[in-house]
Amino acid sequence: MRAIGLIGGLSWESTVIYYQIINQRVRERLGGSHSANSLIWSIDYTTVENLIxxxxxxxxxxxxxxxxxxxxELGAGVLLICSNTFSRVSDDVARTASVPVLHIADVVGAEVRARGMRKVGLLGTRFTMEQPFYRDRLAAxxxxxVVPRREQRELVHRVIFDELVRGVISEASRDAYARIVAELADDGAEGVILGCTEIELLLGxxxxxxxxxxxxxxxxxxAAGFALAG
Known part of the structure; x- marks a missing residue:
């Protein structure tokens, strides 16, 4: 089994999801008390938040x-940036690495294609919803x-940075997100990508x-599948 290297802390609230799911999938596949060989480099989120x-x-x-x-150097055989927004620099990480880097947009894009969806909505930070680095990779x-209207994008963005990355889960924000998803569906979206790793803490x-x-x-x-294949 390859060791999985997680570039996390982006934010740590969602890095927890990665650690939990990876280990659950390995245990389901191998049985018993098996868990993944994994390494986490957790970055101080305030540092990178200020930079972006x-x-x-x-x-x-x-x-x-x-x-x-x-x-x-510590032995990771595959790397992941545990974030959608920070996947903007995924190609830079891949250029300097000698092991595979699993791009989050490619994983999501493959799932959309496997489900046969032709039009999907996207929720995420303003960077993810409005800049081409993520949307173009998905569209490929x-x-x-499709993304929400401008004022809805601002609401989604604000909830992520003011609430979710700080561990705040609000019923009012959940309801607001659900209304935005409903409007995207009315506009023809067959599904909606939770394109910020913290959103799934709020919405399901x-x-x-x-x-x-x-x-x-x-x-x-x-990541679990790739590590086990090795």
Whole structure:
């Protein structure tokens, strides 16, 4: 089994999902008390949060590529950036790594394609919803990606940074997100990507009339499968 290297803390609230799902899938596959060989490099979130709001992505890239190199030196056989927003620098990490880097958008895109969906909604940070690095990577898998209206994007973004990354779960925010998903469905979305790893702490399929695709869970499951294949 390959050792999985997680570049986490982006935020740690959702890195917990990765650790839990990866170990659950390994135990289901191997039985008994098996768990994954894994390494986590958890970054101080405030540091990188300040950098992205200052548009200092070169410094973010340096921090995450450095984390990837450290994990590889410690024995990681595959790397994951445990975030959608920070996947903006995934190609930089991949260029400096000598082990595979599983891109979260490719994992989500493969799931959308496997379900036969032709049009999906996307919720995430403003960076993820509005910049091309994520939407274009998804669209390359052969389906249309739509995002909420501007004022709804602002609400989704605010809840992520003011609440979810700080461990705050609000029923009012859950209801607001569910209404946004319903509107995307009315506009023809056959499902909605939870394109911020913290959103699945707030919203699930029991809250929506259309399927949701939880990016952290899908990414973690793909990592477990890749590690076990090795």
């Amino acid at each position: 709001f200052a548009d200092r992505w070169d410094e973010v890239s340096a921090l995450l590529t450095g984390a990837g190199r450290k994990l590889e 898998h052969g389906f249309d990606v 399929e029991k809250d929506t009339a259309v399927p949701v695709l939880p990016s952290a869970r899908l990414h973690a499951e793909a």
